Amino acid sequence: MYDLRAEFSDTLSMLNDWDACLSRLHELAVAPPGNGATLASLHPHPPVASRQVLCGGANYYTHLEQLHAALLRKQGDTRSDEELFAAGREFGRSRLDGEAFVFAGLPSAVSGATDDVVLWGPGEQHDWELELAVVIGRGGFHIKEKDALDHVAGYTISNDISTREVMHRPNTGMTDYLMSKVRPTFFPTGPYIVPREFIPDYRDLRITLKVNGEVMQNESTDDMIFGVEQLVAHASTLVELQPGDLLLTGSPAGNAGHHGNRWLVPGDVMEGEITGLGVQRNRCVKPE
Structure with a gap:
């Protein structure tokens, strides 16, 4: 890890001109300034x-399976876990017909x-x-x-x-x-x-x-x-x-x-x- 404050004031200013800053970062990676520090030594x-x-x-499909199966169980659905997770998978697949x-x-x-x-x-x-x-x-x-x-x-x-x-x-x-x-x-x-x-x-x-x-x-x-x-x-x-x-x-x-x-x-x-x-x-x- 290298201190780049002589080059950039903060990461937000870098991202405001990302293409130019990324090019400069490539240059600095070849010839880094000063002595580096380990990430573990920093906060x-x-x-x-x-x-x-x-x-x-x-x-996430598997996350939706878990959430949907848990919701069905909470609502009193008495089907087996396997059946509830299958319903959850189907619910997850149906998300593709909608939008994020x-x-x-x-x-x-x-x-x-x-x-x-x-x-x-x-x-x-x-x-x-x-x-x-x-x-x-x-x-x-x-x-x-x-x-x-x-x-x-x-x-x-x-x-x-x-x-x-x-x-x-x-x-x-x-x-x-x-x-x-x-x-x-x-x-x-x-x-x-x-x-x-x-x-x-x-x-x-x-x-x-x-x-x-x-x-x-x-x-x-x-x-x-x-x-x-x-x-x-x-x-x-x-x-x-x-x-x-x-x-x-x-x-x-x-x-x-x-x-x-x-x-x-x-x-x-x-x-x-x-x-x-x-x-x-x-x-x-x-x-x-």
């Missing part, structure tokens, strides 16, 4: 001060890859959702799917912490993502941005999340329903994308509900890894 901040955080939801689901997060919830995650109330059913995150390098509105990857600077890791029992507001039929997902520290992100050219196939990555050393999520990005091209194109019909924006691509299977409602509690340590994108390690703490 990584969020890799970019994003203006907008957008989240893809319900975007994208909702808004808040930049104020973004924290670093080794920062503590504060388990704020109200609510106690705190859950993990490790996700591949897209970093926008070229903005746009109504981007065509065939051009979408040209707007991607690179990829990073983000963990979309969610408090489940306050997600659905009683007596309204509404889903409250502000209440359940965007509290301070609830989006650990990083440790760094990997330029798109170094990830030749974003559908060939392994997403792994451990809690206290126990594997909870272990899924390939090939299980993704809508790809990065579709998510970027769809998101750009909802908002005008800007350089530095984060677009999360959805959580794979293996959330707390699949593990017997094993919710996060103070003292838990989450370790999240995606192939080629580094490792996060976040300790869960109670509010002071």
Whole structure:
């Protein structure tokens, strides 16, 4: 790791002129400035001060199978687990006939890859959702799917912490993502941005999340329903994308509900890894 502050003020300014900055980064990689430092010796901040955080939801087949089967069981469906998961698979396949689901997060919830995650109330059913995150390098509105990857600077890791029992507001039929997902520290992100050219196939990555050393999520990005091209194109019909924006691509299977409602509690340590994108390690703490 090298200190590039003599070249660039911050990563957001780099992303505002990404093509030129990427070219300069290639030059610096050949002749790096000064002495380097190991990542382990540094405290990584969020890799970019994003203006907008957008989240893809319900975007992995196996995850949808689990969620749909659990919902049917909760509603009193007495079919076997095998039959419920088959219904879940069919539900997942039906998503392709629709369009991607994208909702808004808040930049104020973004924290670093080794920062503590504060388990704020109200609510106690705190859950993990490790996700591949897209970093926008070229903005746009109504981007065509065939051009979408040209707007991607690179990829990073983000963990979309969610408090489940306050997600659905009683007596309204509404889903409250502000209440359940965007509290301070609830989006650990990083440790760094990997330029798109170094990830030749974003559908060939392994997403792994451990809690206290126990594997909870272990899924390939090939299980993704809508790809990065579709998510970027769809998101750009909802908002005008800007350089530095984060677009999360959805959580794979293996959330707390699949593990017997094993919710996060103070003292838990989450370790999240995606192939080629580094490792996060976040300790869960109670509010002071």
